[in-house]
Amino acid sequence: MSSYVPTIAAMAFERRASRPVMVGDVQVGGEAPISVQSMTTTKTADVDATLSQVYALRGAGADIVRITCNDAEAAQGLAEIVPRSPVPIIADIHYQYRLALAALEAGVAGLRLNPGNIRKEEHIKAVARAAADAGVSIRVGVNAGSLDKDLLEEFGAPVPEALVRSAQKEIHYLEDVGFYDIKISVKHSTVPRMVESYRLLAEQVDYPLHLGVTEAGPPPGGLIKSVAGISTLLLEGIGDTIRFSLTADPVEEAKAGRQLLEYLGLRERTGLDLIACPSCGRADVDVIKVAEEATAAFEAANLPIQVAIMGCIVNGPGEAREADIGIAAGRGKGHLFIKGQVVRVVPEDEMVAALLDEAERLVEEGVEARLAAADVSAADLAEEARIELLDLQGDANQAAERRANVAEIATGEPE
Numbered sequence: 001m002s003s004y005v006p007t008i009a010a011m012a013f014e015r016r017a018s019r020p021v022m023v024g025d026v027q028v029g030g031e032a033p034i035s036v037q038s039m040t041t042t043k044t045a046d047v048d049a050t051l052s053q054v055y056a057l058r059g060a061g062a063d064i065v066r067i068t069c070n071d072a073e074a075a076q077g078l079a080e081i082v083p084r085s086p087v088p089i090i091a092d093i094h095y096q097y098r099l100a101l102a103a104l105e106a107g108v109a110g111l112r113l114n115p116g117n118i119r120k121e122e123h124i125k126a127v128a129r130a131a132a133d134a135g136v137s138i139r140v141g142v143n144a145g146s147l148d149k150d151l152l153e154e155f156g157a158p159v160p161e162a163l164v165r166s167a168q169k170e171i172h173y174l175e176d177v178g179f180y181d182i183k184i185s186v187k188h189s190t191v192p193r194m195v196e197s198y199r200l201l202a203e204q205v206d207y208p209l210h211l212g213v214t215e216a217g218p219p220p221g222g223l224i225k226s227v228a229g230i231s232t233l234l235l236e237g238i239g240d241t242i243r244f245s246l247t248a249d250p251v252e253e254a255k256a257g258r259q260l261l262e263y264l265g266l267r268e269r270t271g272l273d274l275i276a277c278p279s280c281g282r283a284d285v286d287v288i289k290v291a292e293e294a295t296a297a298f299e300a301a302n303l304p305i306q307v308a309i310m311g312c313i314v315n316g317p318g319e320a321r322e323a324d325i326g327i328a329a330g331r332g333k334g335h336l337f338i339k340g341q342v343v344r345v346v347p348e349d350e351m352v353a354a355l356l357d358e359a360e361r362l363v364e365e366g367v368e369a370r371l372a373a374a375d376v377s378a379a380d381l382a383e384e385a386r387i388e389l390l391d392l393q394g395d396a397n398q399a400a401e402r403r404a405n406v407a408e409i410a411t412g413e414p415e
């Protein structure tokens, strides 16, 4: 059992109160941690391929997976997928309300209905009644690109008010038949409009909100848009479950969603958090290459730890003292440090292997034990290397020279 426990950063904001809704055994809203969703890209009728992707998504951090239910074969596929899935499955429904009924029969844990394309009130109510009987929640999934035509005409464009009105209309149909296990999304492909839509919606309802920037596109642009929109809202306390809609392998979506929540301190760290200096003229090693090697080694080892790769011993350990563990290069050596304290000095070509070895011990034994086991000469060796580098390269800020120049300009006299 590991004695090393990563901590969650204290939330510096108040989370919007939302009512809890269950998706299978995953609670969304209320006090539940923000969950990560993704969606398969396989043909649902291909049960093995879809299940294999569901498992990959689970491995990458997805708590809930959505699967399209676009025809009868897909609905039949769901009947085989659901009982073998490691996570709750949501069926994505467009146009044909009968496919929602079929998906419920297949045992899904949730439905996503698009109000823009299932428009008959009696159909929506029939689905809500069947979902209530099955104990299944529904996401009202409004999308700017497929907004109800009447609303598009009324507002002239998929503006935030139109998206929220569409959601409200659908919610009223569901509430009319006593259905309240509702989540809502109002996704837009333009980040400011997406943010504004959710802010508006959050003022009007207490249902949990599913956040996403729709059709964000391929990385890196898609990642940046998703992070910008989703983070803005999460840091305002808005949002209960998230999805990155990337034009990429969905595993990338799940991984990015999970990482975002971990970086914001909203989920416990389960994987690597690599920090690395950007490198500069002082670097004594190829920082990009070492960072890539370390990322590969640590991801393979799957350690929940923050690791720093720093290009020089002059500033490295000090600047990265918040990291659990790190390494700073200098004079052909790697100076391995824990919480900023140098504990071992290793040859430069063994840096990554030594870092991984020490990290495994750190996770196993804890910080105090590893600091107690430090090589007593390591800190002195690091200080020697630091002074040697400073002598060679000079003071990074050239402080003495600058002070003289500033004084000369200020007084008109050479110092």
Ligand code: SF4
Residues within 6 Å of the ligand: 277, 278, 279, 280, 281, 282, 283, 284, 310, 311, 312, 313, 314, 315, 316, 319
């Ligand atoms: Fe430059 Fe050293 Fe800072 Fe990296 S740690 S950016 S190499 S001064």
